[in-house]
Amino acid sequence: MVDYALIKKDLEGIAVEDHPALVKQKSRDFYWYSPILKSQLDNVTADLVVSPVTEEEVIRTLKVAYAHGAPITPRGGGTGNYGQAMPLSGGIILNMANMNKVKQILPGRVIAETGVIISELDKQTKAHSGQELRFHPSTAQTATIGGFIAGGSGGVGSITWGGLRDLGNILRLRVITMEAEPRILDLTGWDLQKVSHAYGTNGIITEVEMPLAPAYDWVDVIVGYDDFMDAVGFADALAHSNGLLVKEIAPIAAPAPFDYFTRHKPYLKEGQSVVVIMAAPHSMGPFEALVSRYKGDIRFRSDKVESMKGIPHAYELAWNHTTLRALKIDPSITYLQVQYPAPDHVAKVRKTVETFHGEVIGHLEFMRFDGTIQCSGLPMVRYTTAERLEEIIRIHEDLGCPIFNPHRYTLEEGGMKQTDTVQLAFKKETDPKGLLNPGKMIAWDNPDFDFKAGKNYLFQGLAAFM
Numbered sequence: 484m485v486d487y488a489l490i491k492k493d494l495e496g497i498a499v500e501d502h503p504a505l506v507k508q509k510s511r512d513f514y515w516y517s518p519i520l521k522s523q524l525d526n527v528t529a530d531l532v533v534s535p536v537t538e539e540e541v542i543r544t545l546k547v548a549y550a551h552g553a554p555i556t557p558r559g560g561g562t563g564n565y566g567q568a569m570p571l572s573g574g575i576i577l578n579m580a581n582m583n584k585v586k587q588i589l590p591g592r593v594i595a596e597t598g599v600i601i602s603e604l605d606k607q608t609k610a611h612s613g614q615e616l617r618f619h620p621s622t623a624q625t626a627t628i629g630g631f632i633a634g635g636s637g638g639v640g641s642i643t644w645g646g647l648r649d650l651g652n653i654l655r656l657r658v659i660t661m662e663a664e665p666r667i668l669d670l671t672g673w674d675l676q677k678v679s680h681a682y683g684t685n686g687i688i689t690e691v692e693m694p695l696a697p698a699y700d701w702v703d704v705i706v707g708y709d710d711f712m713d714a715v716g717f718a719d720a721l722a723h724s725n726g727l728l729v730k731e732i733a734p735i736a737a738p739a740p741f742d743y744f745t746r747h748k749p750y751l752k753e754g755q756s757v758v759v760i761m762a763a764p765h766s767m768g769p770f771e772a773l774v775s776r777y778k779g780d781i782r783f784r785s786d787k788v789e790s791m792k793g794i795p796h797a798y799e800l801a802w803n804h805t806t807l808r809a810l811k812i813d814p815s816i817t818y819l820q821v822q823y824p825a826p827d828h829v830a831k832v833r834k835t836v837e838t839f840h841g842e843v844i845g846h847l848e849f850m851r852f853d854g855t856i857q858c859s860g861l862p863m864v865r866y867t868t869a870e871r872l873e874e875i876i877r878i879h880e881d882l883g884c885p886i887f888n889p890h891r892y893t894l895e896e897g898g899m900k901q902t903d904t905v906q907l908a909f910k911k912e913t914d915p916k917g918l919l920n921p922g923k924m925i926a927w928d929n930p931d932f933d934f935k936a937g938k939n940y941l942f943q944g945l946a947a948f949m
């Protein structure tokens with residue numbers, strides 16, 4: 484039995500919270516997007532929340548937790564969708580949100596503490612020298628940069644820059660190990676893959692160095708089409724227009740825009756599908772020429788409305804914000820994460836649209852993937868049963884569209900459905916007691932797990948919360 488009262492004493496001088504309601508609040512993320520994860524994780528809670536403000540406090544906390552054998556689950560803004568930041572073995576939530584200083588802004592890069600909110604980071608780099616992050620999740624207003632690196636993949640700007648997995652999109656990470664004497668490691672180059680998108684299972688990120696791009700006052704645009712596939716065709720043409728600078732291209736099928744985008748409703752037409760776009764101001768002229776060629780109906784331009792008061796950013800209609808807006812109106816909606824590999828991504832989208840009709844509502848995100856334009860999708864699904872959801876997943880995969888399953892809390896099942904040997908080897912080196920975010924890396928907990936057997940993994944530690 485871990486003695487949390489004693490741990491609290493050992494951490495004197497560091498902010499520690501043990502009020503059950505507050506601890507439970509910080510033990511949640513957006514897992515409830517998934518009806519499957521909601522039923523599995525609803526009762527999960529930690530024992531303490533520790534909120535360090537310096538790297539020294541992080542090291543002290545890890546040292547104390549290691550000595551007591553207490554699990555540690557790091558947390559940024561808690562906006563992850565798959566229970567990534569939820570403590571499946573209880574223990575300590577390491578709240579990194581108070582380590583939020585931007586340390587240095589240089590031409591083309593920024594060095595910051597892990598807990599800075601992404602939009603705040605962009606605000607500071609823009610004010611300093613007209614620069615911004617190359618891309619950000621649609622949760623930029625609430626997510627931390629460290630949480631994005633440890634839990635996210637790409638987002639607004641990925642149409643130009645690809646994702647976090649691409650070499651050069653993270654420059655350096657400072658990481659603390661979970662050992663009797665925690666070590667400080669500076670990771671660069673290929674070594675970054677050890678900890679990026681590892682859900683904090685093999686090190687605590689305290690500092691990041693990220694590349695920057697020129698900042699613009701991006702214009703939000705919504706273009707309407709009566710047919711979803713016409714919207715997709717226009718989006719594909721826009722994504723392939725080399726001379727147009729855009730930051731976001733998201734086709735979203737009817738009835739979602741009119742029914743779910745309540746603040747934009749006065750500008751939208753019932754029954755229309757849309758493409759949500761962010762374009763650089765100097766690209767707007769040629770952009771209009773392209774829209775005209777593709778017979779699009781420009782319904783909204785942020786540079787033409789009288790006031791943007793009360794109207795969310797275009798990127799808050801896209802990525803997983805589309806699902807969030809749908810869920811607010813229709814709680815029976817859930818979603819999938821689909822890839823439509825190039826070069827026949829548009830044909831693959833067409834096949835899925837024809838297969839599912841209204842049961843799956845199309846939502847695509849165009850992005851650069853391994854140097855090529857293709858689309859990923861976060862289609863909304865009218866949820867009926869877990870069995871039907873599995874069937875929808877299987878049909879997508881049979882159509883050549885791999886699924887990254889957002890209804891699983893493990894790294895492997897939500898990703899490539901195989902062991903990441905690099906991340907596993909690094910965990911053996913940095914977390915010998917397996918105390919960091921237990922239950923998220925199957926390869927650590929159950930090395931014999933057969934990914935091909937088609938069974939879902941159930942972490943044994945969860946039994947304590949059943």
Ligand code: FAD
Pocket residue numbers: 512513556557558559560561562563564567568579597619620621622625626627628629630631632633634635636637638639681682683684686687688689802803804807920
């Ligand atoms: P958290 O949710 O707090 O943590 C995420 C993971 O990182 C957890 O496993 C946590 O343990 C770990 N972690 C946090 N901080 C550290 C640290 N310092 N060191 C080590 N591990 C750490 N994701 C995208 O990639 N693109 C999107 O566009 C996008 N849009 C979204 C829209 C909505 C409405 C929602 C709810 C989610 C979306 N997501 C998206 C998922 C999520 O927002 C991103 O992954 C986000 O960047 C997570 O940041 P966070 O600070 O909230 O991290």
